[in-house]
Amino acid sequence: MKRYPKKVDLRKTLDNYITSEEIKSFYKKKGLLIHSFRKDDVISMALPLFLSLNDYNEIKQIMDDESNYKKSTRLHISTENLEQVESALKSLSSKQQSSDTKLRLINRAEEQLNFELVYVKHKPGKVDLLDRVERKINVHVNKNNNGGYNLDFNHSIGTDYTKIKKLVDSIKKEDPDLDFDLTEILLNSLSYKSRISLFEKFFNSDHNIWEIKEIKKLKVERDDNQKEFNDKELEGIKTALLSGKHLKENELVKKTLEDGFYFSRSIIRFDHKDDAEFIDLKLNFKSRPEMCEMKITNSGQYEKDNNDKVIEKKKMLSPNEQNEILNLFQSKLYQIYVNLKENDDLTEINVEA
Amino acid sequence: MPEEQNFQGELWTGQCITILNKIGWKQRGTSNFDIPCSKKSMHGKNGGKRKNDHGIDILFNYNDPYYNENKGIIIEAKRRKWSGINTSEIQKWVKQLLKNLECSETADKIQKYGFDSSNTGLLMIWCHESNKYDKIKMQKYLTGIELKNKRSPYKIYVASNDKILKWCSLIQFIEKEKQKDSVHEFKFLYPSDYFMDEESSSLVKNNTLNLIHMFSKYIFAKSTETVEKFNISQKINITHIFIDEEPNLEELNFMYELIKMYQLEDAEKIMIHFYGEKHDYRGYIEDFIRRINSEYNSLDGVDREIFSHYITLLSDIPTNYSEV
Numbered sequence: 001m002k003r004y005p006k007k008v009d010l011r012k013t014l015d016n017y018i019t020s021e022e023i024k025s026f027y028k029k030k031g032l033l034i035h036s037f038r039k040d041d042v043i044s045m046a047l048p049l050f051l052s053l054n055d056y057n058e059i060k061q062i063m064d065d066e067s068n069y070k071k072s073t074r075l076h077i078s079t080e081n082l083e084q085v086e087s088a089l090k091s092l093s094s095k096q097q098s099s100d101t102k103l104r105l106i107n108r109a110e111e112q113l114n115f116e117l118v119y120v121k122h123k124p125g126k127v128d129l130l131d132r133v134e135r136k137i138n139v140h141v142n143k144n145n146n147g148g149y150n151l152d153f154n155h156s157i158g159t160d161y162t163k164i165k166k167l168v169d170s171i172k173k174e175d176p177d178l179d180f181d182l183t184e185i186l187l188n189s190l191s192y193k194s195r196i197s198l199f200e201k202f203f204n205s206d207h208n209i210w211e212i213k214e215i216k217k218l219k220v221e222r223d224d225n226q227k228e229f230n231d232k233e234l235e236g237i238k239t240a241l242l243s244g245k246h247l248k249e250n251e252l253v254k255k256t257l258e259d260g261f262y263f264s265r266s267i268i269r270f271d272h273k274d275d276a277e278f279i280d281l282k283l284n285f286k287s288r289p290e291m292c293e294m295k296i297t298n299s300g301q302y303e304k305d306n307n308d309k310v311i312e313k314k315k316m317l318s319p320n321e322q323n324e325i326l327n328l329f330q331s332k333l334y335q336i337y338v339n340l341k342e343n344d345d346l347t348e349i350n351v352e353a
Numbered sequence: 354m355p356e357e358q359n360f361q362g363e364l365w366t367g368q369c370i371t372i373l374n375k376i377g378w379k380q381r382g383t384s385n386f387d388i389p390c391s392k393k394s395m396h397g398k399n400g401g402k403r404k405n406d407h408g409i410d411i412l413f414n415y416n417d418p419y420y421n422e423n424k425g426i427i428i429e430a431k432r433r434k435w436s437g438i439n440t441s442e443i444q445k446w447v448k449q450l451l452k453n454l455e456c457s458e459t460a461d462k463i464q465k466y467g468f469d470s471s472n473t474g475l476l477m478i479w480c481h482e483s484n485k486y487d488k489i490k491m492q493k494y495l496t497g498i499e500l501k502n503k504r505s506p507y508k509i510y511v512a513s514n515d516k517i518l519k520w521c522s523l524i525q526f527i528e529k530e531k532q533k534d535s536v537h538e539f540k541f542l543y544p545s546d547y548f549m550d551e552e553s554s555s556l557v558k559n560n561t562l563n564l565i566h567m568f569s570k571y572i573f574a575k576s577t578e579t580v581e582k583f584n585i586s587q588k589i590n591i592t593h594i595f596i597d598e599e600p601n602l603e604e605l606n607f608m609y610e611l612i613k614m615y616q617l618e619d620a621e622k623i624m625i626h627f628y629g630e631k632h633d634y635r636g637y638i639e640d641f642i643r644r645i646n647s648e649y650n651s652l653d654g655v656d657r658e659i660f661s662h663y664i665t666l667l668s669d670i671p672t673n674y675s676e677v
Binding site: 001002003004006024025028029030031032033034035036037038041042044045048049050051052053054055056 | 509606
């Protein structure tokens with residue numbers, strides 16, 4: 001944020017993008033307790049306080065805005081030697097000071113490492129010929145159960161992902177002794193059969209504190225053709241899943257797959273097993289650049305209204321809460337992927353069905 | 354022990370009165386008075402009817418320039434050791450104060466002053482084990498407070514050591530300034546914004562500090578001072594901005610945007626006051642001050658300079674505050 005917001009804009013923000021409960025909870029920390037039923041009154045009481053940049057940044061995080069939901073991608077490196085990765089990163093960061101890309105180590109603890117990649121992206125500007133946009137990506141490196149490390153990062157545009165991939169290549173080149181494989185979950189490296197199984201097994205997995213309530217969207221893809229199942233078809237697929245049947249045996253799925261389609265995207269509603277919380281998780285396999293992206297697209301709580309009807313009340317999750325949940329699903333999906341890949345019939349890969 | 358506790362409690366009430374007097378608020382009536390309960394069936398314990406009156410610690414009022422209103426404020430003063438301050442205790446005090454506010458609307462002892470509004474309370478919590486006081490924990494306690502969904506709205510401000518000491522430090526700074534022969538006027542400043550009463554659309558200078566700024570990240574003030582320039586003494590205007598935030602460079606630039614937006618630059622001198630020494634941020638602050646001054650220097654016909662100042666942060670309530 002570069003400009004100090006006018007009160008009238010803050011009013012609009014509070015009115016349109018933040019719930020009454022969230023406003024009250026934000027101002028509580030500032031020492032202002034608002035006891036009011038009507039949102040108008042809550043806003044009028046909160047609005048006069050002069051807030052700092054720190055406060056406004058916090059407000060932006062609470063806003064029910066698409067951009068506040070983080071896209072997460074995970075890469076895996078097969079090295080066991082974090083020290084070597086760390087020293088390669090250090091050496092890279094000292095070299096890059098003058099260019100448009102900067103690398104900075106943030107902290108290092110046992111078996112984990114955080115670093116930050118800042119780069120400048122140019123895009124056609126409204127006032128200047130080119131606008132310089134500074135992009136910052138935080139990467140968390142954590143030990144995984146497969147004898148390597150996970151690189152988790154949030155990104156919002158395709159270049160973020162490409163930059164991180166390039167960086168991983170540079171890490172490898174920086175130290176000739178450092179040899180590792182970079183893997184990520186890519187549909188193209190699986191046979192058609194396994195691509196379906198990846199989704200099926202993910203739907204049927206135990207997801208710790210979360211359980212699948214509903215498959216809200218399912219998209220199939222063939223070459224550049226995409227199609228989405230309609231509600232009725234989804235209902236049939238869901239029934240097949242819940243009755244323990246193999247997805248591939250469902251007539252509709254069978255027909256679709258026979259036509260050479262495979263699953264590429266799904267939005268899944270998860271309910272918390274103990275609390276009234278819910279999230280919608282979007283699992284998306286993109287093709288340019290090819291990558292697996294996970295994102296929470298909606299979150300909140302179930303509540304009962306005055307007529308005892310269950311309603312959904314939206315509640316934004318903090319970036320940390322989102323990452324914690326996304327990490328859980330990333331790990332699950334990766335485990336399924338690794339198992340499928342090990343047992344995959346490689347001759348089937350990239351063969352049109 | 355209870356007697357000693359009562360004495361200390363009274364002492365704290367007295368200190369609260371001194372603090373609020375010093376920022377231009379006016380006490381109404383005596384401290385510790387009762388008002389009848391007008392919502393007996395709602396204010397009783399365990400579903401029963403309430404038998405007792407409500408005890409009010411202190412009643413104050415001030416004119417709020419933002420609302421153009423004479424506001425009555427009910428204050429509840431609590432002095433405890435650190436272990437006596439937690440979410441459930443604060444919840445009790447908030448509940449008590451909320452009931453006081455609800456019944457104040459029909460209480461003659463309050464209504465006789467003819468306030469334009471009396472739906473605001475201030476809970477002043479003092480932890481006398483100041484070395485144990487934890488600002489972050491206090492914030493967590495507040496996060497846990499349950500709020501009532503009232504049809505007619507009430508607000509309760511909660512201050513504890515961190516805020517209270519900053520107010521005392523500010524008061525001490527202003528008092529010292531006012532004692533200087535060269536300083537002629539020192540008043541709080543209320544810039545306009547169009548969310549407020551349309552009639553009060555210009556800058557207002559006032560001896561009173563309102564609750565809005567006491568709980569905001571910024572307090573504004575204006576003073577005039579006589580200075581010697583080229584052997585000629587002249588009166589200059591000074592804008593003061595007191596900032597209660599970690600002043601990194603982004604935060605300082607953001608504050609400068611605020612200064613411009615509210616047209617606070619109309620002065621020969623702009624003083625940015627920080628609470629405490631802010632050693633970790635000195636580099637940012639110096640960079641910022643240098644940059645703004647070089648901007649001012651490059652403007653033709655502008656005789657203005659910006660300065661940073663570090664207010665001595667008090668570690669306790671000044672001893673003379675107990676004399677009411």
